[in-house]
Amino acid sequence: MTPDTAEVDLDAAEAAAAALLVALGQDLGSAHVADTPRRMVAAYAELLTVEPFDFTTFPNSEGYDELVLVEDIPVRSVCEHHMLPFVGVAHVGYLPADRVLGLSKLARVVDFYSHRPQTQERLTQQVAEHLQTHLSPRGAGVVVEAEHTCMTLRGVRAMGSRTVTSALLGRLRTDAASRAEFLGLTRDRRTR
Structure with a gap:
């Protein structure tokens, strides 16, 4: 089984995640949050990536x-x-x-x-x-x-x-x- 999925652009997703967090009032200058957009994108990419498999x-x-x-x-x-x-x-x-x-x-x-x-x-x-x-x-x-x-x-x-x-x-x-x-x-x- 092979999924029908569009190509993923992690760089664009990270920029969008950063913009979303800033728009929600989050301080990306904080050491605790600075890398959050990358982690957020990695988490969603993992949740939304469909792996192919053989239906044996x-x-x-x-x-x-x-x-x-x-x-x-x-x-x-x-x-x-x-x-x-x-x-x-x-x-x-x-x-x-x-x-x-x-x-x-x-x-x-x-x-x-x-x-x-x-x-x-x-x-x-x-x-x-x-x-x-x-x-x-x-x-x-x-x-x-x-x-x-x-x-x-x-x-x-x-x-x-x-x-x-x-x-x-x-x-x-x-x-x-x-x-x-x-x-x-x-x-x-x-x-x-």
């Missing part, structure tokens, strides 16, 4: 047909409305068909879509749709739980609040038993 699948030679679920995949993204981080975990699963996925690829798909300005709802849907499109399982499901600093550090300042989103496709959406199993496993994990 294997034949489902054993005919495995039960749910595959990886829990607690770290999510680090940036809210596209405020450019503030949101962090949490994703629980990603699928019902295999003809192919199975290398387990680390579930985490890589989450990472791939989270390294961009994003909404949690879109991120959740993108991960599920990616699995459905590129793996063709009988069903795919994603639950993301995250804390949004745009809501906890500013505005309403709802410290400790967490947003939970889900996307269910194929049999995980249409088959009540499969849906209940997936959501039950992710819900059980949240109550442990």
Whole structure:
């Protein structure tokens, strides 16, 4: 998977960061803040750089047909409305068909879509749709739980609040038993 991203101009970003901080009344002459524009740009560049990866699948030679679920995949993204981080975990699963996925690829798909300005709802849907499109399982499901600093550090300042989103496709959406199993496993994990 290769991201569609524009070229990054770190020098222009650093100049813009310096201008933003000065406009917000920050003293860049202070020894503690003088290098902040560079550090700020480096932090955002890291948060917004999408790394390519190979979406490795294997034949489902054993005919495995039960749910595959990886829990607690770290999510680090940036809210596209405020450019503030949101962090949490994703629980990603699928019902295999003809192919199975290398387990680390579930985490890589989450990472791939989270390294961009994003909404949690879109991120959740993108991960599920990616699995459905590129793996063709009988069903795919994603639950993301995250804390949004745009809501906890500013505005309403709802410290400790967490947003939970889900996307269910194929049999995980249409088959009540499969849906209940997936959501039950992710819900059980949240109550442990």
